[in-house]
Amino acid sequence: MSPVYFDHNATTPLDESVLQAMLPFFREHYGNASSRHEFGRAARQAVDDAREQVADAVGAHPSQVYFVSGGTEANNLLIKGVAARLKPSQVAVSAVEHPSVTVPVQELREHGWKVRRLAVDHAGRIDMDEAKSALREPTGLMSVMLANNETGVIQDVASLAELARSAGALVHTDAVQALGKMPVNFATLNVHAMTLSAHKIYGPKGMGALILDKRLDIKPQITGGGHEKGLRAGTENVPAIVGFGAACMLASDRLAQSSFNLEQMRGRMNQGLRTMGAILFGDGAERLPNTSYFALPGIEGETLVMALDRAGYAVASGSACSSGGADPSPVLLSMGVERELARCAVRVSLGRGNEMSQIERFLQALQDEIFRLKKLAAIAV
């Protein structure tokens, strides 16, 4: 039996219809989009069409869409690109950002920038007073994610953007986890820049976009040919761009139905987890409909992930991107969770292919594993 995939915040399966949209660009229309012959024109047309699809999905104009190799590159491009064009001042980021934001931001220190970390409350929400207080200092850039990869907690980016704009700061939001799981609108969020990724929405890996207010002057990070209006050099990854466009259309079409289904399943999941004595992180805050982040006190997250893997369930103990480390999640620590408890964190992130019956069986399997692990622990003592 194939294992059950409950790790959709790490990556999603490629939708078969997205793959079907991509295949002609692997097979027949393989031209370089910069070439001036029939193969090139077919590729260019496909890139233009996909740019419209991505723009449509997030309420942006196609001219605001810049294709890059993924969310990490988009975050790096925006942060380093903005900082290179501004006089160093303060950059404000939430305490729960993804490493692809926090690490580039830390690097700005070398160039004279001051980093201000915006604290979050126990549920993982950015404190508005904290944001106001931060913005009293001259601030060049604020970067706040729309939804968190670990907790699924949604930030009030529109309000934060308003505060930031009043203070004269540019605002960026990493919407990688939000896209496809909640409405995402570049115009109504009123940010200057937004990061998207294809492989989190049943699209291909190696593809993402920076949505950018055209009035912003940012320094390109990968230079050479004049691709993407000079902002990102390199031969266009046409099949992946086409796949990203197709995945964006799917995401928009299916959002309402899929949110409803995910919410139902997550509700049952959380109910089951509570009866087992689990502590749910981010509970109470507005959250993505697919994410359950919990801890069973006394059972290490890593241990449980491995046990569940053997039992046929793919879940995560933290962000897949910050792999390897045995350190507790910085996101949880910033929410005031004790280190001991944070080490027990396990994330279940549901997706389109999951069904209620899988949740029921998972809860049973989890119950069994808890029993087994506790027995082992009792023997060890």
Add this chain to the structure above:
Amino acid sequence: MSPVYFDHNATTPLDESVLQAMLPFFREHYGNASSRHEFGRAARQAVDDAREQVADAVGAHPSQVYFVSGGTEANNLLIKGVAARLKPSQVAVSAVEHPSVTVPVQELREHGWKVRRLAVDHAGRIDMDEAKSALREPTGLMSVMLANNETGVIQDVASLAELARSAGALVHTDAVQALGKMPVNFATLNVHAMTLSAHKIYGPKGMGALILDKRLDIKPQITGGGHEKGLRAGTENVPAIVGFGAACMLASDRLAQSSFNLEQMRGRMNQGLRTMGAILFGDGAERLPNTSYFALPGIEGETLVMALDRAGYAVASGSACSSGGADPSPVLLSMGVERELARCAVRVSLGRGNEMSQIERFLQALQDEIFRLKKLAAIAV
């Protein structure tokens, strides 16, 4: 009838066997390679296997292979990454490098670097005396391509690397056009770093590698998660990495046979072009077996490319990467070609799918177009 593709230096069709190798990683094994469950382990194993395949194809060790989003990113990473770790001095590059080398190198000026352009002779070969003379100045980095994208001219990188090493300079070679068309060996070239791209060898777009001497300390450009041993953050593009590995294996297996076939076809092509009064660029120099770069005096390259496109042949008027501009090729100008003649340049780059009969028909079509264009010109006068 489908047009004939003669633009393999711009990009190649994806080999069907490469696509077949990729498909399971789009469909079943869609995990994030950093995830610690069965889906993640399958993805990680595939990445490891592909790293060995790429290393094998170029005589490197798997630990020297860093996957990035393409040749342009690899060139940027190496140049900017090396420069960030060295005290500014001189960077020496040939006059015929690709924009993904020349543009990042120009940017180093902002950081106090001096750029030394190594002249080439009439056939496009780097002048060894020129290189020696350049290296009398303290030089941090030399970057010289292995084979040129426009002319196909091959540089004696091993000798240049020896000179550079004696002078204490690091050496990088852009081997994007060479790979798959001639033997490429990282160890025997004796360079510190080498750039590869998948889509030039019948692999997927959006994938490349930097082959790097591990003793080199270079600054990562895209940061965040600790992917690729900290040198390049971002979720691994597993299907494309798998495709790159498969394409590298194919390239090695087919090199001898395919070089022979390409050389035969190119020979016939050049013979036909000469009888029409074409001037062949790079003639006399050691060249890739697939590239014909020529000019028919009095016929603009752009015009001829469009005419041939209508006649069903996809060729290029210059590098597809430096698109748009009506300026003559800087590569040709650096070879001492007159501007007027350089504007007439057309590149035919053959590939695995081409056949001798296509060359014969192309030469006939070209003859017809020349006749037609000259008649039009006569009427215009």
